[in-house]
Every structure is written in C-alpha cells, then in structure tokens.
Amino acid sequence: MTPIMAGFLSSQVASFLIVPVVSCILYSQWAYKKRSQGLPLPPGPKGWPVIGNVFDVPLAGMALVYAQWAKSFGSDIVSASVLGDTIVFIDSYDTAIELLEKRASKYSSRPRLVMSCEVLGWDCIFAFNPYSEMWRERRRLFVKYFRSPGHSDATSGTAVHTSQVHEFVHRFLLDVNETPGDAYELVRRMIGSLAISLAYGLPVQRKGDELVEFVDSVARLFLHFLTPGNAIVDVIPSLNYIPESIPIPFTNIGIPVPGMGWKRYGKSVQWMAVKFKMEGYERAVKGFGTESVRPSFTSYSLASLDATSPTEEARLKGVDAIQDAAATIFGTAADTTTSAVLTHIFALATHPDVRKTIQAELDSLLVEEDNFGKRTLRLPTLEDQDKLPILTAAVMESQRWVPVAPIGVPHRTTEDDVYKGYFIPKGSVVIANQWSMLNNKEEYGEDVLEFNPDRFIRTKTGSEGARIEINPNIRHPATIAFGFGRRICPGSHIAQSTLWLTAASLLTLFDFELPTGERPNYVGSDGKVDKRFDPGFLCRPKELKCEFKVRSEEARALLAQLAISSG
C-alpha cells in the first residue's frame, strides 16, 4: 500500500470514529445541561480537562485540605472532579443533616470499591454495599440485634455486649499488667476478641487466638486497599476489564499482562475473604449447644430465621445475609474502636494533668475506707458513667480531637439534586468532613486543635451545692463522628461504651505517660497532620511509647484479685 493510500484510509477511519465520538460528547453535554438546568456545581479548585482535579485531591491528611477549600471558597459545600466523577465535600453539620439525613433517599449509596469488593471479594461487609435491598436486609439484621439501650432486652446484642465488655476489659488489664510495654497490640487484641465474641459467641484465647489473628490480618489488608492511592483500579475502574494474564492455548500457563500485578495479587488472596466470612460462622454453628459457645449475633439471628423462613430457599438466602452481617461486625468494629481507644490513651499519656484530674474523680467514687483506715478499690462499671463527668468529657474530647474517621465513610448520590443553587449530579461521591465539623471554632471554641475536655463541662449550682456535669449545650462529638443519615454507624453505642469502660478501668489501675513529655496535636504547627498520627482514612497514633505503672497498693491488690477470679 502506498503512503498516500494509507493516509487516505486512516483519514477515512478517523472521520468514521470522530463523528460518533463528537456526537457522544455533544449529546452528553446537552443532556447534562438539561439535567443541571444550567446550575453550577458547588465551587472548587479549577481542574484540568478530562482528568479534572486528580493532582489536587490529596492521598493523606485529606480532611485538612478539604476544610481549606471550603474556607477559601467561602462555602460549606465544595466540589472537585476526578476523571469525570464529581466529589462533593460537606463542611458543616447543618448541611450534612440537610443532605445526608433529610434527603437520605438520594444520598445513601456508596462509591464503587473495585479493588476491595470486586477483586478481593470483601463485598460481604455491608458497610460498602450500594443502597439496595441486599444492604437493607443485612443492616436490618444488625440493628435488630444491636438495638439501642432504650429498646434492648436481655437477648439483645447491647445487653450481651454490656456483660462481655467488662470481661474483655478485665482480661486487658491483666495483660497490660503482665506486658506493660505492649499496650498498642493489646488494645488491638482486646477489641478484636470482643468483636469475634459478639459476632459468633466463640471462646477466644487470651493470647495468640488463631481466628483473632487471622481476621486481624485481613482487616489490615482491607484497610491498606481502602486508603486512597493504594488501588489504581479504584481511580480507573475500567482497568478491571483487562485480564491479569493471557492464557497460552492448551496449557494452564498464562503470560502476565504488564501493570496488572495488583489483579494477580488480588486473585491470589480471594480465599481470605471467603475464610473471613465463613470460618467464624462454621465454628459457631458446630459449637451450638456446647457450653463454650455463648449467645451471639449469629445464634440470635439464626434462631429468628428458623422461626420465620417459609422455604428452604428463603432460609439459605437468610443464612447468607447472617454470614455477611456477622463478618461486618468484625470488619467495622475492630479497627475503628481500636483507633478510638489508642487515641484516648495517647491523649492522656500526653496530658498528665488531665489524667490526674480524672484519676482523682475515679478515686472519689471507687475507693472505700473502712473504720480501720483500710482502703479498698473497686473497678468501674458502665453504670458509673453518670457519676464520672470529667472522665466522660475526656472520652468525648478524644473523639473530637482526633476523629477516627476524619472524612467519614463516603456516600454516593442515586439521583440528581440541587442545594443552595448548586447542582449535585447523580453518582456524585459525597464526603462529610467530620474533622472539620469537629473543629468548628464557633461550636467548640478557639482552642479546637488542643485536647481540652473542659469544653464539655459546666458547673451547676443547686440546693446540694456546686456540681460538675456535661454541658448539654455543646454538641456531642458522637453526633458527627459516627456519620449521618441512613448509613449512620449502627454500632456507635457499642463503640462508646467499650471506649468509656476501657478508659475508666485503665485509669483506675495505671499511670501512663509518654517518656519524652511531648504534647503533639493531630494538626501540627505547620498546619499538617503531625507525623505521630496516621494521616489516612482511619486515624490513630502510630505508636504508643509509654510504660503502664500500677498506680497504688489498692490497685495492685485489685489486680491480684482479678487474676485469681479470671483463673
């Protein structure tokens, strides 16, 4: 073929392609204009053609950058675009309530997580399911079991949690006493064990429990791929259509496709998702009727399923939903609650003045002196919460100071919407900047970056004299830190009571302080996330270098008693 011929043909092909491509672009522009009624997107940084704000969206310390955008555009709702997807950032509590709660029917789906759900197979965790009947069925099971305290009875997960959390916290206290330098890992182990027990009722070894270790390793992998930037396929989902290798005919061998290593790796660890969903469930079912397996989400849900399933098909579908929801308990409870506990310990290890004030409050309630001057100490229980406002304020403040999920868990819209004259297209990813809301100076004061539990306390003078109490006029951080609308965290009361009891028990028995005397805040003086905190999707201190020392003779006696009663 002559060069002229080839040129002619390629220009024919080009014009053949150009017409439909240009028509498509023009049509989608026309359709978009019609849908948006000419309204603009919420303001935001100017992007590049096609790729949009790919280079503006940060991979770490996201909440701080998004809060800065809101400030510089003078709007509590801003937007960015990444490869054609619109991302909307909500910067105020009122707008979060208006959109995510009052307009929940449009704002309750989740973004597609290609790596985690489609490649690795973790779609069993319903927290990441789209807004669908499948999600609704699993969430319903969860909420039915973990009913909020006002609606629970002895069979509910909330009641089961109340009895078990004391036991697991007591084990944790003994562990800390034995290996006071390992608190970081001990917290992980305690929360993981509690989650396994709540989900399946299985007995958990104090150390080295195989199931706890396994699900913990899965959770670490899971968190890795949820961290923005760690899965290229979540940025360019169409990559998932490319095979990871090209099979050589008549052999089992495939030639690896360059750049698709992430997919080969993902397929090689898919078994973990299957084991994550099935292992605990199967062990629990095998153990039903034996003394070692306790009441749990699985036993409760299976019993109600057996009582209500009209057909075998309905039963199998119900069992699948129970398996997913049980796996979700570990998938959502463990890392989040661990982070909250670690942050709280870190806050008090760096603020010994606050720690000592709380310990004085605990002692005044928990230490008793007999007629001979002999002092005895008891451990706190969840029933003591109202009597310990200074501790409660510190627990609230640590949730505000370093929120576990600074940008929450993204939602996705399922319909077009208009808010404050801005167009929010169907399919937008919506991020509630929880860190920014929890650092609102108008609500929490000028010193928002500091750890200062006093902001939640007031002194009330009545007939019985002055009394310290939680100030009901300051917004409780839990109304923000656990998300919004139909996707709001259904385990928030479980998380908060676990955090409170762990904090109260640890402070009753131990002193702990960072040896260096540092007092870092989540946001450092350079306006960036301090290097001692994880700047990612879930936030926590990266390490906890403090020794725990038994506080007093009474505390030592109590630990000895606890060791005897725990066998």
Ligand code: HEM
């Ligand atoms: C301090 C600890 C915790 C924090 C900060 C936290 C925070 C959150 C947040 C921000 C969300 C997303 C809400 C939204 O989409 O707007 C969420 C969802 C969820 N959380 Fe928690 N959570 C914690 C502990 C727990 C615990 C202990 C459980 C279980 C017992 C749990 C179960 C769930 C579930 C199942 C979802 C998914 C809800 C859905 O998508 O429908 N969380 N959590």
